[in-house]
Amino acid sequence: MSTSLLVFLQRLLGSESETVAGPGYERRGAGWRRARPAPVQATSTIFLVLRRLRPPLIALILVYAIAVLGLTLVPGVDDQGRPWKMSFFQAFYFMTYTATSIGFGEIPYPFSNAQRMWVIVSIYLAVIGWAYTIATVLWMLRDRGFRQAIAVRRFAARVRALGEPFVLIAGVGRAGRRLARALDVLGWRVVAIDIAPERIDELALEPFHSDMPALAIDARDPENLLLAGLGSPSCHTVVALTGDDEANLAVVMTVALQRADVAVIARTESRLAAERMRAFGEPIVINPFDLHGDYLRVAIASPSAMQLIEWLTADPHATRPPLRTPPRGRWIVCGHGRFGSEVAADLRAEGLEVTTIDVAGSTTDDPTVITGSATETAVLANARPLDAVALVAATDNDTTNLSVIATARRFNPSLYIVARENQPSNAPLFRAIGVDFPMIPAHILLHEVLPRIVAPLLARFVAAIPGQGEAWAAALLVRLAKHCGDTVPLRWRMRLDTTDAPALARWLAAGRGLALGEITRVRGDADEELPAVPLLLMRGTEVILTPSADQALAPADEILFVGTAQGRRALAWLGESDEARDWALLGRHVPSGWIWRRFARTGS
């Protein structure tokens, strides 16, 4: 229709679409940076259906009109033999049951031949009209564009309906899917988008606890991110895990510019992309290639610290990871691409001697690198595998990695094997050949991303683990193992304020002292600890690692606990109820009703 009248009407009604974001508007202002509805949503299904059905419906109306009109005009005879014509009501009734092929017969009187002739015409017209309508509907349902429009609309409605905090995952490849699964188990809501429809289909087949809106759209388009709930106040974190650095950067950019208050975690495989991402606000940038080397360093320096990190950051269904003890000595790194060179650099930084092998004419011009295929016995022999302690198979080809491992084992069966696993389908082969330290990008991403979403304090704690030394980590492992066995501990945060732990907050506000050990011990047994281990205490900006039992608590302290569900329940109960608190801290029952409190006071 006319656009000028539309503009006029908009002005009249004070539509705010264009006028608000004027030049005087502050860039950081909350108003216009907040969610603007994505235009894709405006394509409502009902309008699409109506638009498509317009011709068949008009045809149907006309067919009925012609048939009914004809029936009222054609002369007939009533039961007395007098001339008779149908009324509109009778004609419409007849057409209603005839055109829908119900067929009650000739009502109210047997038809004359003239009427029968017209009925023949009417029936054929009606059949054509209905066939046309039904065919249009079927064709519309098969239409890709229409189905996509419906899918987008449903997705948007489901995202809008999410009332609780959710995590938006862009890119549900291996790492993204595992993250979605872990978050789902931990009770988080997830919205997933991916450019590949087949990955979204795979996601739809998984048995998640809660409904997970997922749609195949391109994350690089800011409007698609808004459609996926970036503008929603419930949007908690955005995780960009696509395999494309450019797309991840686009996501970081969109979030920084549209919703600076939402945390964003992005994966990247190059330092350059990481730098570009860091130019936008404070994204958490994770480079799996870089991290593998770091993990290896941690494991060499302190195996217990490595085990502790892996255990605390594992997804909830995993079991306790094994203790990995990479030896000190000379290492051989096969493959000197982005991955291999990062690992080699980290090993050298740890003070180890490293021999690298890479195929000729590849990315490096480092003269110390032995050129040639590491799968060839002669080339590998140059690296002196007999007096080496460990081998890293770091190429981007699983077949090469497996064959390097097999070849190297023939030289020296006692080599410590570190292998980069590229394809998840090859995992059984790596398990069969016996890898001591697997490096799986999807795993490491999960270990890095999960704690940052579910327990930000845990991320701080994990970052501090390597600096604490082997003995400290080993002691903590023993303490955790006592409570959790081989399962992955629950991780939760308790804040001593009126919303999280009102009973304890009141206790502290009353000026009564409280030591950490008093709330974590089992009532009646001072030595017995609840299955809840305090890992970190945060007071303002001050951080205390593994606070001791006699650590005094203050209002608004934040404590990170790990332990079992039982420990979590016990602590939550202690924090919420005055009765439970008094029972635990004072060792006596304090009446909760006003009258009984009066009695108790006069009695004591």
Place this chain on the structure above:
Amino acid sequence: MNLEKVIFGFFVLLAASVNFGFVYGEIDNLAHHNEYELFAALVVSLVATMLKFGDRTQIGAVHLATSLVADLQLIAATVVWAYAAHVSAAGVTPQAMAGVVSLAIGALLANLVSVVMLVAETLSFQRR
């Protein structure tokens, strides 16, 4: 000249004029109101409604709304007439006729709004 606009304008105007033709006359006089005219008004109005489907603009939405109002009133008028003629014992009395016609007058009002909007739209288009 746009054929779609011609058809659209034709049906909107036809709906209003047929509707007017039906209601013109004494409100309770059977002889002044033709049943074929009411039938035509209803069919034309339904077709006009279909033509307005699927327009997502503000003005398109109002167009559709007026048409739906007209349809509703005309359907009510035909139902009243059919009831009076075939169900009620008294037949089509002047009272029943007055009811039918007054419903149709309501529909006429909605149709007139449609016509006014059509004219306003056309004029504002030409001014550009």
